[in-house]
Amino acid sequence: MLAMLAAVDEQWGLMWLWLVVAFFVDGIDGPLARKYDVKTNAPQYDGVLMDLIIDYLTYVFIPAYALFKSGLLPGWTGWIAIIVITFASVVYFADTRMKTTDYSFSGFPGCWNMMVLVMFALAPNFWVILTIVALLSVAMFLPLKFVHPVRTKRWRPVTLPMALAWTFFAGWAAWVDFDPASWAHWGLIVTSAYLALAGIVQQALYGPDG
Template structure:
């Protein structure tokens, strides 16, 4: 297989994410929340794998016709923000005006964030909450907190998208990557499990999902508070 064909294959692999997004949206339209999140988790796994593949096979050099970053952003907005916002609204986790407020805030803030040219820091972390509403909403489905807690979390994270707070990229942020990378695999496993059993996971899976989410949400902020030790 030529280098050009390998690079093109990475773009095609990335594009499968939009197919999984459509399957998730169809499930959401029928209020099949478990299957919706199964497809979103699959799309999340594709999104996690395509970046390293794109760098390995040098897609910008050998398949420059297609903009992999733009393709990735289009799919991410739909799978990370648009569909989760719809699910939060349609499911009734936020009743009445709170659902309307959440769906407007999530989609509007995410549209602005996903075109923010300063969203990445020098160490490849995210500047501001990276709009991972798919991860948040899945945890909310699994835990079902009172609506006012859900509304508070959504409001705080929407503001945090534009604050100078750091959130780790589990693959690209080098600091603590030995912990962050396994943690994202752990989260993906527990998330897939919770969705597969229609959000009735065993206690160990429930806490595994919660604890891995708390790490991924807080690790970058802790890194800002605790300076990195310089070698030598």
Template sequence: MSMRMKALLVHLLTATGAVLSMLAMLAAVEGQWSMMFLWLLVALIVDGVDGPLARRYDVKTNWPIHDGELMDLIVDYLTYVFIPAYALWAKGMLQGPLGALALGALIYGSVIYFADTRMKTKDKSFAGFPACWNMVVLVLFALNPGPNVVLAVIVLLTVAMFLNLKFIHPTRTPRWHPLNLSVSILWLVTAAQSAWVEFNEGGIVHYLLLGSSLYLCLAGIAQQILPQKSIDRIV
């Protein structure tokens, strides 16, 4: 198979995210939250795979007709932001005027963030919280905290999109890469297990889901604070 054809197939793989987002949205409208998150997790896997493939087959050179980055951003906004935001409101996890205001800030702020050309740092991490609301909302569904906690988390992370805080990219940030990737896989497995059993698992699965989520949120900030050589001897 030629490199041009391989590059085209990568674009077509990215585009499947739009179909997955529709399947997730249809499930959400029916209140089938577990199925919605399972479709979103499949979309997350596709999003994690298509980037390395795009770089491997140099899609910008071998199939420049389509803009893979633009396609990726369109799909990401649907799967990372729009559908999870709908689920928050439809499930009643955000309510009242304050909840509506927080939801609007989430939606609006994420558009601004996705369009920011400074989104990526020099080490391929993210500058500010990368609007991964699909992951955040799944954890909220699994742990089912009170409405005040949900509101606080949404407000805090919405503000964090525009702060000078670093968030790791699970597959591209070079520092602590083996640990980052391992924790990301742990998060994916525990998230899938939680959704598969309709968030009734509890116990160790939820502790692992919460712990891996906290690591993914805080590892980049830790890298900003801790000297690289000393802490990397430990990690």
């Protein structure tokens, strides 16, 4: 809610700071829930459903709104992007096959918060943004593996620090209001590339269940 209020006021740096906080919390809430056995101690609450609702708001809805209102995508391109992102993500989030046997994701897992934040930082040509939106939307429904930074065991000693580094670079970029001269942008590029491609590389090296 705090991120959405900041977005409505077009306080993009503040909005992204709140979303980075939400991203960090999302990374630790699952392990905490398993540690304290929430399914046994609070069986009346569906933690998976709760997580999906929060993730849709913080990973999809608010970032899509920000992309639309920021001016990064002019005219009809903004409308195309926001419609494709929100509707494709609803379908993906409802797909019971979204997790693989090693707790990775099958298809791009709707992490639009990460993609849009990088677009805020780099501010590329709108055709580049539109192309990335199209490719990632298609990738949501392809049998491509994307690592979960906490639950995917293979390469976890690298993946988890990369995810933490991404969180740091994202927070710093938002803190300096996406100053083009910020060194955090290079960190975002490197860590984003790893997190986007690590699962696909694992597939190529170890097979579809690798």
